[in-house]
Structures are given as C-alpha cells and as structure tokens.
Amino acid sequence: MAEQQRVAVVGAGLAGCLLATLLGRRGIAVSVYERREDPRVTGAERGRSINLAISARGLDALEHVGLREQALGQALPMHGRMIHGTDGTQGFQSYSADGTRAINSISRSELNHALLDAAEKTPGVTLHFGRRLRDVDLNTGTLAFDDGTSAPADIVLASDGSYSAARRAVTFREGFTFSQDYLEHGYKELTIPAQNGAPAANGGVAGGGSKFALDPDALHIWPRGESMMIALPNLDRSFTCTLFWPKGELAALQTDEQITGYFRTHYPDAAPLMPTLVEDYRLNPVGSLVTVKAWPWVHHGGSATLALVGDAAHAIVPFFGQGANCALEDCVEIDRCLGEFGGDWQRALAEYERRRKANCDAIAEMALDNFVEMRDRVNSPVYRAKMAGQHFLERRLPGHYVSRYELVSFTTMPYARIPARMRRQGRLTAVAGAGLLAGTLAIVRRALR
Structure with a gap:
C-alpha cells in the first residue's frame, strides 16, 4: 500500500531529510520540496547557524541511516557546563555523575548537509530546491508553489519548521487547536574566533598555532539572572556564542561604545576574545523564541492526508538542547509505525500522533524550565549543593536514581515518563532523608542519656 502512495515531504531541514531517507530505504518514492536553494551550494544565512547539542536521542535516530559515527566525527563532546x-x-559543572557522558556540539548546517547527501543518495528520493510552498489542497491532493508550479501528493509530511507553510492548510479547520507562545527574549549570535598563542590548556601546544580561547570540553554559560550568553565549540576552534536577552535590551545598545562597554562590564572574560563583537552585534539578526503546540497532527482531505512533523507540530525553546533530537525522534517513530502496520499510512500516522504528542508536550515544559535554570539557578549555592547530592545518589544507586538531565540527554526514555520518574525519586529520597535524620537523632539521644 505504501508503495502506491505519492509521498511529499515539505522542508529539507534535519527532520525532512532524515524522514525522506528512512522512507526511501523502505522502498517508498518521496519528493522533498524546499523553499531555499541548496544550502550545500549557497551556505548558511548570517547569524542563523546556531549549533546543535546532539545527544542520545538524535544519535539513535542518525544510527538508523548510518550517520551516527559521521556526526560524532563532526562534533565536539561537552562533558559539562562552564x-x-x-x-x-569560572566553575565547571559535570553533566553526569561519573563525568564520562557528554552532549555533542555540532554545526546545524554541517549536519543538514550530511543528511541532504544521505537523502540524495537514497533510491526513490528526489530533492527539489527553490520551491516555496504556497498552499496544500487536501481535497485534490495538490501542492501549489510560489513559482506557479504544482505537484500531486497523497501523503504530505510537513517538516517545514515553526512557521510551517504546510500547516496553514489546516490552521483554520474546525477542531484544529494551535498556539504560539513567545518568550520576551530574543537571540543573537556572536563569535569567539580561534586564538593564536592561546594557553596549552585550551586545546593546543603553547607558543604557536590556532587554539581554543575557552575550554572546548564544556558548554559555556554566562548566567545573568534575566538573561544569559552561551558558547559552543566548533571544529575550527572558534566558538559560536548566542545571546538570550529580553528584546528591549537587545535593541537598547545602539553605539559602538555602548556595545563594547556593556560587554566589558557584564562579560569581562569574553569581551576581549571577540574582535568582531560590534560588527556581529550590528549585523546579525535577532531571532524569536517560540513554543508551538498543535492538535491534531494528522488531517485527512478528499484525496490527501497531511501530517505535521518536528517543529511544525511542536516547536520548543532550545534550552534543553532537544529541539533537533525530538524532531529526529518523530521521523524514527513514523518509520517504526509504518513497519508495524505493514505500510498502512492511515494507521501508522494515527499511531505516530498518539505516541508522540504527550512526549513533545513534556519536553516543551522541561525546556522552558531549563531556561530559568541556565540563566539564574546555576549560580546558586543551593543549586550546586542539590546537583552534588544528585550525583552522589546516582553513584550510590546506579540505575535506580538518575537525574532529569541524564534521563533527557543520555537515554531514550520517553519524555512523558520523566516527570513522573522524578516525582517518585523525590518522594523516595525524602523518605530516605527523613529516615536518616531520625536514625541520627536516635543515636544522639542514646549518646546523651
């Protein structure tokens, strides 16, 4: 049945390319339509190259198409926060109790290029660039593009991002629920280039050559209460920095002196490492941070079915590093469901929707909470004591007590199960703590008799 369907994937980003490759390997002919020209030729947009933190879920998805090791070869491990x-x-906070687990900094554009190559090499997959979608008519099964062309489709898989054009075809349908919740914060990218003559401790031999200006084994955070800056390492020994500030603050710095003065005051160790600070600040765009929720994800028309995938269904803020990981999981789930239901698209998509919705809602909430943690809590002595206690319990109770961060980043446990797991662990540790306190008090009382 699957082989008889005309399948269109809208969007050739990470999710679209992975999904097309998975379907092509299943013997399904797929046409991929991308509004941009081929990014392998044109390059990334200025200030839009945000690094990704690929972790267990994304790596598991890439393993399905043989790209796990290639991705790790293009990535730099980060074992904790600095x-x-x-x-x-500076103070280092390990991500895992034993210090061995890491998330991986990788260029979004480089990973996209690898996935585009994989899709292009897969029999049955055809890539179409420069095809900006204008409309999807589910009654006739027709995709219409801005250039005046059209294409037929029985199955339309919308993986074209937070501001999905394909999603507009169902936005005003009766029964469709859709929300966009924006943070007051925006983001802007800056750069710390590779340094010449940097200390040997920062990734090279002292006395010559190009070095990392900061420790490349960490995700660097400058928490400042209501705002923060982060920096992720790149293979060329530069760092991609991202400001997450209220948009009013981003707009407030107008002159060169205001920009440099503000950074010298609030980011004193980073400012001297940014020779293009003023240029980057002035020229790089300000992006928005949005949480998108939609339901249902699957819609049927007279001739075609539309399914929302990745950010088109559930965009999340980037503060748990799970946006791409989560979207790639969607693709694997669709492929898995097709296998389970013998290629029956209707049953497979219904099951995909059922399995993924609660998980995506759960990680959306955890990502928002982690923003507060990163910009504020990580500086607190109470927070540091709590993390030390969690790591102690993880070492003493391996496999039984696991922190939320490890469950999200280093396992493939469904996101929706993690909050309940954390509540159970909290109750048990509270009981254990109360028992320990009671035992200690009993010992003291006996000693004082």
Missing part, C-alpha cells in the same frame, strides 16, 4: 561569573571566575 559557568562564568561577572568577576571573570
């Missing part, structure tokens, strides 16, 4: 104070001091 917290930068306003006085220039």
Whole structure:
C-alpha cells in the first residue's frame, strides 16, 4: 500500500531529510520540496547557524541511516557546563555523575548537509530546491508553489519548521487547536574566533598555532539572572556564542561604545576574545523564541492526508538542547509505525500522533524550565549543593536514581515518563532523608542519656 502512495515531504531541514531517507530505504518514492536553494551550494544565512547539542536521542535516530559515527566525527563532546561569573571566575559543572557522558556540539548546517547527501543518495528520493510552498489542497491532493508550479501528493509530511507553510492548510479547520507562545527574549549570535598563542590548556601546544580561547570540553554559560550568553565549540576552534536577552535590551545598545562597554562590564572574560563583537552585534539578526503546540497532527482531505512533523507540530525553546533530537525522534517513530502496520499510512500516522504528542508536550515544559535554570539557578549555592547530592545518589544507586538531565540527554526514555520518574525519586529520597535524620537523632539521644 505504501508503495502506491505519492509521498511529499515539505522542508529539507534535519527532520525532512532524515524522514525522506528512512522512507526511501523502505522502498517508498518521496519528493522533498524546499523553499531555499541548496544550502550545500549557497551556505548558511548570517547569524542563523546556531549549533546543535546532539545527544542520545538524535544519535539513535542518525544510527538508523548510518550517520551516527559521521556526526560524532563532526562534533565536539561537552562533558559539562562552564559557568562564568561577572568577576571573570569560572566553575565547571559535570553533566553526569561519573563525568564520562557528554552532549555533542555540532554545526546545524554541517549536519543538514550530511543528511541532504544521505537523502540524495537514497533510491526513490528526489530533492527539489527553490520551491516555496504556497498552499496544500487536501481535497485534490495538490501542492501549489510560489513559482506557479504544482505537484500531486497523497501523503504530505510537513517538516517545514515553526512557521510551517504546510500547516496553514489546516490552521483554520474546525477542531484544529494551535498556539504560539513567545518568550520576551530574543537571540543573537556572536563569535569567539580561534586564538593564536592561546594557553596549552585550551586545546593546543603553547607558543604557536590556532587554539581554543575557552575550554572546548564544556558548554559555556554566562548566567545573568534575566538573561544569559552561551558558547559552543566548533571544529575550527572558534566558538559560536548566542545571546538570550529580553528584546528591549537587545535593541537598547545602539553605539559602538555602548556595545563594547556593556560587554566589558557584564562579560569581562569574553569581551576581549571577540574582535568582531560590534560588527556581529550590528549585523546579525535577532531571532524569536517560540513554543508551538498543535492538535491534531494528522488531517485527512478528499484525496490527501497531511501530517505535521518536528517543529511544525511542536516547536520548543532550545534550552534543553532537544529541539533537533525530538524532531529526529518523530521521523524514527513514523518509520517504526509504518513497519508495524505493514505500510498502512492511515494507521501508522494515527499511531505516530498518539505516541508522540504527550512526549513533545513534556519536553516543551522541561525546556522552558531549563531556561530559568541556565540563566539564574546555576549560580546558586543551593543549586550546586542539590546537583552534588544528585550525583552522589546516582553513584550510590546506579540505575535506580538518575537525574532529569541524564534521563533527557543520555537515554531514550520517553519524555512523558520523566516527570513522573522524578516525582517518585523525590518522594523516595525524602523518605530516605527523613529516615536518616531520625536514625541520627536516635543515636544522639542514646549518646546523651
């Protein structure tokens, strides 16, 4: 049945390319339509190259198409956070209790290129660039493009991002629920280039050559209460920095002196490492941070079925590093459901929707919470004591007590199961703590008799 369907994937980003490759390997002919020209030729847009933190879920998805090792070869492991104070001091916080697990910094564009190559090499997959979607008519099974052309489709898989053009075909349908919740914060990218003559501790031999200006084994965070800056390492030994500030603050710095003065005051250890700070700040765009929720994800018309995938269904803010990981999981789930239901698209898509919705809602909430943690809590002595306690319990109770961060980043446990797991662990540790306190008090009382 699957082989008889005309399948269109809208969007050739990470999810669209992975999904097309998975379907092509299943013997399904797929046409992929992308509004941009081929990014392998044109390159990334200025200030839009945000690095990704690929972790267990994304790597598991890439393994399905043989790209896991290639991705890791293009990535840099980060075993923890490096917290930068306003006085220039730094403190490292490991992501895992034993210090061995890492998330991986990888260029979004490089990973997209690898997935485009994989899709292009897959029999049955055809890539179409420069095809901006204008409309999807589910009654006739027709995709209409801005250039005046059209294409037929029985199955339309919308993986064209937070502002999905394909989703507009169902936005005003009765029964469709859709929300966009924007943070007051925007983001802007800056750069710390590779340094010449940097200390040997920062990734090279002292006395010559190009070095990392900061420790490349960490995701660097400059938490400042209501705002923050982060920096992720690149293979060329530069760092991609991203400001997450209220949009009013981003607009407030107008002159060169205001920009440089603000950074010298609030980011004193980073400012000297940014020779293009003013140029980057002025020229790089401000992006928005949005959480998208939609339901249902699957819609049937007279001749075609539309399914929302990745950010088109459930865009999340980037503060748990799970946006791409989550979208890639969607693709694997669709492929898995097709296998389970013998290629029956209707049953497969219904099951995909059922399995994924609660998980995507759960990670959306955790990502919002992690923003507060990254910009504020990580500086707190109470937070540091809590993390030390969690790591102690993880070492003493391996496999039984696992932190939320590890469950999200280093396992493929369904996101929706993690909050309940954390509540159970919290109750057990509270009971254990109360028992320990009671035992200690009993010992003290006996000693004082």
